[in-house]
Amino acid sequence: DIQMTQSPSSLSASVGDRVTITCRASQSISNYLNWYQQKPGKAPKLLIYAASSLQSGVPSRFSGSGSGTDFTLTISSLQPEDFATYSCQQSYSTPFTFGQGTKLEI
Amino acid sequence: QVQLQESGPGVVKPSEALSLSCSVSGGSLRSYYWTWIRQPPGKGLEWIGDIYYSGGPRYNSSLKGRVTISVDTSKNEFSLKLSSLTAADTAFYYCARVGRSGYYSLDYWGQGALVTVSS
Numbered sequence: 001d002i003q004m005t006q007s008p009s010s011l012s013a014s015v016g017d018r019v020t021i022t023c024r025a026s027q028s029i030s031n032y033l034n035w036y037q038q039k040p041g042k043a044p045k046l047l048i049y050a051a052s053s054l055q056s057g058v059p060s061r062f063s064g065s066g067s068g069t070d071f072t073l074t075i076s077s078l079q080p081e082d083f084a085t086y087s088c089q090q091s092y093s094t095p096f097t098f099g100q101g102t103k104l105e106i
Numbered sequence: 107q108v109q110l111q112e113s114g115p116g117v118v119k120p121s122e123a124l125s126l127s128c129s130v131s132g133g134s135l136r137s138y139y140w141t142w143i144r145q146p147p148g149k150g151l152e153w154i155g156d157i158y159y160s161g162g163p164r165y166n167s168s169l170k171g172r173v174t175i176s177v178d179t180s181k182n183e184f185s186l187k188l189s190s191l192t193a194a195d196t197a198f199y200y201c202a203r204v205g206r207s208g209y210y211s212l213d214y215w216g217q218g219a220l221v222t223v224s225s
Contacts, residue, residue: 001168034211036151043200043218044151049211087151091210095166098151 002026002090006099013104017078021102023071023088032092035064035073038101039084047086048073078104108133110201110216117222123189124221128201130182135159139204141212142175142186144197147220152197156204157184191223 003026013019023033031051036044046055048064051071061076075082083106088099114126128140141156155165155175163175169188177184188195198218205213 032209034209036212043202043215044212045215046205046211046213049205049207050209053207053209055211055213089151089210089212094153094164095168096153096210098153100150 001095002029002093002097004088004090004097004099006086006088006102008102009100010103010105012106013078014106015078015080019075019078019104021073021086021104023066023073023099025069025071025090025092028068029090029092031067032090033064033066033071034089034091035062036087036089037082037084038087044087108203108214110203110214112199112201112216112219114199114219114221116220117224118191119225120192120223122191123187124191124195124199126186126199126201126219126221127183128185128216130184130203135177135179135182135184138206139210140177140184141202141204143200143202143212145200145218146194146197154186154188154199193223195221196223197221 005024007022033051035048038044052064063074085101085103087101109131111129136159142154157163157175172189174187200218201216202212203214205211
């Protein structure tokens with residue numbers, strides 16, 4: 001199975017900050033990488049697919065980059081509604097696996 | 107707007123089986139893959155398996171033959187059965203649609219159903 005490791009596990013930031021979350025795959029996955037946002041008590045929401053493509057309706061302050069084994073999710077200017085947990089998911093091979101999540105806190 | 111809704115028991119006894127259904131409204135099952143994801147409280151997400159609207163399920167081998175996913179296009183729903191439950195199966199269970207991006211991105215999710223395995 002492909003292991004997905006996110007860093008950091010938690011992150012404190014303020015409104016207006018630029019934030020970067022990293023996801024590393026245990027083997028090359030090309031650009032088969034998706035990012036999700038999850039708020040407490042809610043289902044995950046798709047933000048980014050194919051490593052860098054913005055899902056329809058997602059604000060442009062979210063961006064993704066990377067290929068191979070190293071990927072990043074960047075929020076250019078944090079808004080109050082962005083405080084949540086972010087998870088990456090590889091879709092290169094089954095079983096499709098997720099990172100452990102990064103909790104973004106105030 | 108596509109909506110998914112899980113239904114099933116909230117508490118199941120150890121060694122028994124869990125059955126969940128996911129009803130899809132606002133769209134058809136046709137031409138999509140549909141998947142089940144679970145999340146133990148406070149932990150990460152785990153892919154359980156998926157099924158195409160016309161059949162052919164795939165499963166996570168970590169569940170060691172305990173899982174069955176089926177689809178009923180006449181009811182516009184798909185289902186999950188997980189047998190021989192233990193406390194480790196306590197989790198939020200989500201159903202989701204696999205979008206057409208070609209990158210197995212999950213674009214619509216149910217609200218999730220908490221299943222507690224307890225005697």
